[in-house]
Amino acid sequence: MHVCHLTTKIVFAFALAVSCVMASGCAPARPARTSEGAICGVGRTGPLSTARFRALMETIAQGWNEGDSMKSARCFAEGAIYMEPPDLQVYEGRAALYAFFGGKEQPPIPGRMTWHHLLFDEAQQVGAGEYTYQGTRRLHGIVIVRVDQASGVISRWREYQRASPLTWDDFVGKSKF
Secondary structure, three states, X not given: OOHHHHHHXXXXXXXXXXXXXXXXXXXXXXXXXXXXXHHOOOOOOOOOOHHHHHHHHHHHHHHHHHOOHHHHHOOEEEEEEEEEOOOOEEEEOHHHHHHHOOHHHOOOOOOEEEEEEEEEEOOOOEEXXXXXXXXXXXXXXXXXXXXXXXXXXXEEEEEEEEEOOOOHHHHHHHHOO
């Protein structure tokens, strides 16, 4: 598929997710101040609120930013699927994600994850976020996730991203909000 058509489809998918969330009345919330275990499913049951979703996503970013692979991996279900379509990256299960995030050796230089926007539809337990990840290269992207209602952790992670040396503000240009 031509890159322009793929980019158009990605932008359309994110716009659709945003409209769905906004139509549901779910507004972005401030991070919840709760324990890591409660955020990442330990002892947790039932669907997440918007505030708890934001805290879940912030915990994943904190783990990456601190080089703490386990902190991030705990935020995913045992059978989670993490992918960049169409199968550019595919990881199945928390153990595979732990290894991908750096494992017990930890990444030599932690990455830097910054969320620009996080949205969550409480009824569907589906969320989306725009981000910048700085590791060996800078990536700007969009992720759509499904939260497992029973455990309160991520069961599906689907990301679309593009490498760019630009800052977030320069990357989004006139479309910034």
